Amino acid sequence: MKKTLKSLLPYIIVIVVVILIRTFIITPIQVVGTSMTPNLEDGELMLLNKIKYKVSDIQRFDIVVVDYSTKPLIKRVIGLPGETVEYKDNTLYINGKEVKENFKKNGETNDYNITKTGYKTIPKDKYFVVGDNRINSADSRVIGLVDKDQILGKANFVLLPFSKFGFIE
Numbered sequence: 001m002k003k004t005l006k007s008l009l010p011y012i013i014v015i016v017v018v019i020l021i022r023t024f025i026i027t028p029i030q031v032v033g034t035s036m037t038p039n040l041e042d043g044e045l046m047l048l049n050k051i052k053y054k055v056s057d058i059q060r061f062d063i064v065v066v067d068y069s070t071k072p073l074i075k076r077v078i079g080l081p082g083e084t085v086e087y088k089d090n091t092l093y094i095n096g097k098e099v100k101e102n103f104k105k106n107g108e109t110n111d112y113n114i115t116k117t118g119y120k121t122i123p124k125d126k127y128f129v130v131g132d133n134r135i136n137s138a139d140s141r142v143i144g145l146v147d148k149d150q151i152l153g154k155a156n157f158v159l160l161p162f163s164k165f166g167f168i169e
Contacts, residue, residue, distance in 0.1 A: 024050060024051070025049075025050055025051050026047050026048065026049055026050060026051075027047070027048050027050065028045055028046070028047060028048070028159065029045075029046050029047070029048040029065055029072065029074070029155060030043065030044070030045055030046070031043060031044040031045075031046065031074055032071065034133050034136055035073070035074070035075070035131030035132070035133050035136060035137035035138065035139070036063075036074050036075070036076075036131050036132045036133060036137075037106050037132065037133040038104045038105075038106055038132065038133075039063075039103060039104055039132050039168060040063075040074065040132070040158075040168075044158055044160060044161065044164065045158070045159045045160040046074075046155045046156075046157060046158050046159060047155070047157040047159060048065050048152060048153045048154070048155050049153045049154045049155070049156075049157075050152065050153040051153070052153055052154040053148075053151065053153060053154065058077055058080070058127060058148070058151065059077065060077055060078065060079075060080060060094075060099075061076060061077060061078070061101070061102075061103065061169070062076070062077045062154055062156070063075070063076055063077075063154065063155050063156050063168070063169075064076075064077055064127075064129065064151050064152075064153065064154055064155065065151070065152045065153055065154075065155050066129060066146050066150050066151055066152070067150045067151075067152050068143060068146070068150065072152060073138070073139075074131075074155055075129035075130060075131055075137075075139050075140075075146075076103070076129060076130055076131070076132060077127055077128075077129055078092065078128050078129060078130050078140075079094065079114065079122050079127060079128030079140075080122065080127065080128075081122050081123065081124045081125060081126060081127070082121055082122060082124070083095055083121060083122050083128075084096065084114050084120065084121050084122075085112075085113075085114040085122070085128050086112065086113045086114065087109045087110070087111055087112040087113075088111050089111070090108040090109050092109075103132065103169065104132065105132050105133075105134055106132060106133040106134060106135060106136075107133065107134045107135035107136075108134060109130075109134045110134075112141055114128065116141070117140065117144050117145050118144075119145070122145060123145070125147060125148040125149075126145040126146065126147055126148070127140075127145060127146050127147075127148065127151065128140045128145055129146055156168055156169065
């Protein structure tokens with residue numbers, strides 16, 4: 001019995017390490033729906049970095065996974081705490097200054113002002129997130145601002161399909 005247990009020990013250690021990594025550091029996540037088209041497609045498999053925001057701040061244009069209701073949502077961070085956000089004529093304005101969105105988007109962004117969330121500026125520990133498919137996305141324009149503790153991590157590495165394998169921005 002002791003010899004059998006000793007021979008199984010390396011496998012047990014590997015299983016425990018994999019479980020710990022998946023639980024606390026990095027885990028696969030699947031894109032569901034078309035809200036991030038054209039950059040992410042329905043069914044793509046990505047890695048969710050769960051510790052990224054424990055050691056660094058959330059940045060504008062990061063792709064994040066939001067714990068919303070019964071399912072995780074993949075969105076892009078647009079507005080940070082303390083900022084005002086406005087879309088006018090399909091142009092993003094942060095604190096009244098034009099900001100270029102240097103990523104592909106589907107459709108035009110309808111005029112929008114952060115005051116529709118009930119705030120003049122984004123409060124501490126809240127974020128304004130949107131999908132890249134501006135025509136079809138349940139995001140902060142619909143669900144409101146998201147709390148920092150709802151952000152599960154950063155998702156910027158595509159595993160599948162292999163044709164897109166690697167980091168995306």
